[in-house]
Amino acid sequence: MSFIQQAPDLVLNKSSDTYLLETLEEFRCAIDHMAPQAKRHIKIFSQELDHDFYDRPEFMDALGPLFKKRRGFSVSVILKDPNKASKMGHRLVELQKRLPTRCEIRSLPREYGDMTDEYMIVDDQGMVKRFALGNMRGHCEFRAVPDAVKYGRQFDEIWGRSMPCTELRRLSL
Template sequence: MNDARVELVSWSATPALRDIRQRVFVDEQHVPPSLEWDEHDLSAVHFQLLVNEQPAGTARLLRDGHIGRVAILPDYRGLGLGNLLMREVMRHAQELGHRHLELSAQTHAQRFYERLGFIRCSEPYMDAGIAHIDMRWSADTQSQAELPPIEFVSPGSFSIHNPEQQAKRYSTHLPYQLGEQRDLIEIDEEHALAHACHLVLQARRRLTISSPEQAMWLFHRRDFIDCCEQFIATHPKGSIRVLVNQVTADFTQGHSLSSLQHRFPSLCEIRKRHPDLAREPQVYLLADDSGILMFPQALQPQGFVRYNSPDQVRRWQASFDEHWSRSLSDQGLRRFTL
């Protein structure tokens, strides 16, 4: 359908997500509210399906690659919209570096997910009074179907000229300059990527990132990594320092900050916070001596960015440096680098 699209949205700022799940799971399928609503909604990546700009469906993606809460309103079923929604979720998951995806499917939907490449991996079980099965998708098992043979007759020799094509690099067009505007700009999931990339592309000396594994929906994005690569290419004497609380399997997969350390070990270094030091609830990015992007609570994707706030940057840089001085190298990261 040409009038249907899927967008990334914030859970707290998009009440339609809750309305759809209430109608489909609680009202229609009689799932107990105590089972429908959980703490994962605050940290998950949420998707909204729109038809003629009207909310029609939703799904969510957890940090571990689990897809859930896939729901389409009754008036929009049977139109292929579930396939559109799922393919966008899967595309975004792969962009984040996930090579394995899992979901718990209602048994009647098994064929639907099989057509998307998922494989059944459990016996039926009951969940919220509904029969389910576990299903798994792996990028390693996906292959293109073989094309049928075609007849071909060579036209003879001819010259071919293939001009070199360079991959298009991410660029931003925000009207803010690092070191100039002092305004505090509120951001959420929808706007965070553009501002984070804008800061990175304007930095010249130093990028400091704290606790990115708690906001992989932002720092694991291919566009953000591309901007870090541009920073490294443009400023070979610059540095990227990343401090994590823990090294998860997802953090070391795909096009990630870990891959930057692997390819540019002298410019990008990732270390683990010392376990004796209290974890900071914040997630932040510092650019040079003036730019800051901050999420005060890691699990709540609402924060702010300032392009000229040297006092704040100085304070958070000092806190980061203190933790960095006692940080540890992690065995998982060392194995990845080797």
């Protein structure tokens, strides 16, 4: 059975298999089935905030109910290169404008500039990881302990050293 067929049955912090992702459709499926299960937060580390992953109605429609139903729910994004999102626009940038205390995008500090992975962590329990920008290879785990915790700590460390992404804030003027 393919990952896309199995994804609707996967439960955050319960389904323990690792699934290899090799197509855009598989990545989208993983993101679209994991994100709505969030209770506290979604952390995204991205090279350029890929439009094919996060600038889609399916992903944004999953976030809306989370902000409404889950008090304190937040989305945190660390972005290496804001140029593409700045030039083309992005739904997460618009969300940041509407909910600045619950959705924030920050710039990757220079000392972390050699990082090439991309990932989404949900509640420090589930994780979708792409090995490099432009490469459609990665994996997802709906119960990714200890990796989600390890990457979550790394994300928090980088977040603490990062600054708000000024290139994207200019769009709101």
